Amino acid sequence: MRYGLIAGNGRFPLLALESARRLGHDVTVVAIQEEASKEVESLAPRCHWISLGQLSKLIEILKEEGITEVVMAGQVKHAKIFSSIRPDWRLAKLLLSLPSKNTDGLIGGVIRVLEGEGIHLRDSTVLLKPLLAAEGAMTRRKPDKDEDADIQYGRRVANALSGFDVGQSVAICERACVAVEAMEGTDAMLRRAAGLVNGRRLSLVKAARRREHLLFDVPAVGLSTIPVMRESGATVLAVEAERTLMLDKESMIELANEAGIAIVGMKE
Numbered sequence: 331m332r333y334g335l336i337a338g339n340g341r342f343p344l345l346a347l348e349s350a351r352r353l354g355h356d357v358t359v360v361a362i363q364e365e366a367s368k369e370v371e372s373l374a375p376r377c378h379w380i381s382l383g384q385l386s387k388l389i390e391i392l393k394e395e396g397i398t399e400v401v402m403a404g405q406v407k408h409a410k411i412f413s414s415i416r417p418d419w420r421l422a423k424l425l426l427s428l429p430s431k432n433t434d435g436l437i438g439g440v441i442r443v444l445e446g447e448g449i450h451l452r453d454s455t456v457l458l459k460p461l462l463a464a465e466g467a468m469t470r471r472k473p474d475k476d477e478d479a480d481i482q483y484g485r486r487v488a489n490a491l492s493g494f495d496v497g498q499s500v501a502i503c504e505r506a507c508v509a510v511e512a513m514e515g516t517d518a519m520l521r522r523a524a525g526l527v528n529g530r531r532l533s534l535v536k537a538a539r540r541r542e543h544l545l546f547d548v549p550a551v552g553l554s555t556i557p558v559m560r561e562s563g564a565t566v567l568a569v570e571a572e573r574t575l576m577l578d579k580e581s582m583i584e585l586a587n588e589a590g591i592a593i594v595g596m597k598e
Contacts, residue, residue, distance in 0.1 A: 332356045333452070334397040335374070336388070338404025339365040341552055341577040346403045346457040347373035353457070358395045360388055365406050382406070385421040385440065389447050400444065401452050402437075405550075454548045461579050463595040465571040468583055471592045473566045477533055479505055481568040484535030485596060492537045498549050501564070502533045516551075517558045524562035532564040538573040538598075552577035556585045564591070571595030 333350065335357050337343035343359075347370060350357045359370050359377040371377045378391045392400065417425060424439045441451050455462060467473070473481060484502040491510060492498060499511040501523035509523035516536070523532055538549050551569060559567065567586070569576075574595070576582055586593050 332397065332399065333358075333457075334392050334395065334400040334449075335359050336400060336402045337361040337366040337370050338402070338406045339367070340404050340550070342405070342458075342550055342575065343367075343403040344369055344373060345461065345577060346401065349457040350374075355457070358391075358397055360391055362406060366404065381416065383415045383417040383421050385424070385443065386418045389420075389444070389449070392444075392449055393447070398449055399452050400449055401456060402454050403457075455575060458575060461575050461577065463569045463571050463574040463576050465595045465597060467592060467594050468576075469586050469591065469593045471587070471590060473533075473568075473592045473594055476504075477531075477566045477592065480533035481535055481566065481594070481596070483507075484533055484568065485537065488535050488537035498538065499534060499536045502535060503527045503530050508532065516555065520558050520562040520564055524564075527563070529563060532559075532562060533566045533568065534559060534564045535568045536570070536574060538570045548575055549573065550575040550577055551582070553582050553585060556582060556589055556591060559591055560589045566592040566594065568594050568596055571597060573598065 333355055335343060335346060337359050343366065347357060347359070351373065357374050359374040361370050361377055361379050363379050363381045376395065380387050380391070420443065424443060428435045428439055444451065480502040483505045484500050484507070487507050488498065488500045491500070499516045499519060500507050501509040501520060508526050509519050511519040516534070520532070520534065536549050536551065549569065551567065551574065555567065583593060
């Protein structure tokens with residue numbers, strides 16, 4: 331297959347490119363200057379760099395490369411969209427037409443523009459299916475009775491909030507929601523929560539958006555999550571099975587086992 335890959339930050343685009351190479355797919359990278367790692371250049375035969383806001387340039391590159399199938403991989407920090415974006419004429423026109431500028435509104439609008447140009451967005455996990463969370467406990471330690479109660483409560487809260495674009499994670503302590511993820515990200519949210527619970531243990535619950543597709547904004551956790559959980563006193567991580575990417579999955583589970591942290595995949 332021939333794909334275009336729009337690369338944001340983190341390990342997601344790097345792992346997707348490594349997988350594409352193993353599978354023999356021809357991938358052209360369009361990397362976002364403010365977000366993507368320089369490492370993407372060594373993992374793809376062709377790499378173009380664009381700045382946030384250059385929607386016309388993105389379309390021009392994809393058409394020049396003859397690409398009609400595109401995957402989005404990696405995060406673009408929502409806060410950076412507001413602080414750094416310099417929209418070109420095409421994106422400025424799109425922004426003016428949006429009723430709301432949350433993630434679904436912004437990226438959904440971009441998808442419509444791309445579709446109008448004959449460029450189709452594919453499932454973000456298409457190259458990384460083995461890294462999706464499995465159902466049930468993935469670590470040696472399973473959640474205990476109290477942690478399981480926190481997970482069930484946190485799940486209701488996270489699912490209720492997931493449609494409002496205020497982040498995908500919540501920190502729970504003794505069936506109370508201590509913190510909700512916003513633009514600061516999961517790690518900062520956990521540290522904030524730790525300052526509020528006086529050493530009591532936390533449960534981290536991450537929900538996927540209530541949408542049928544996985545085209546963008548796919549929940550992801552990785553190695554860096556575990557040290558922050560340990561630092562903040564979080565003892566369990568609950569994610570949605572088959573809808574959450576676990577970057578460096580085997581190493582992450584091994585690190586969680588060493589820290590005595592339980593990781594569990596929840597049914598949708």
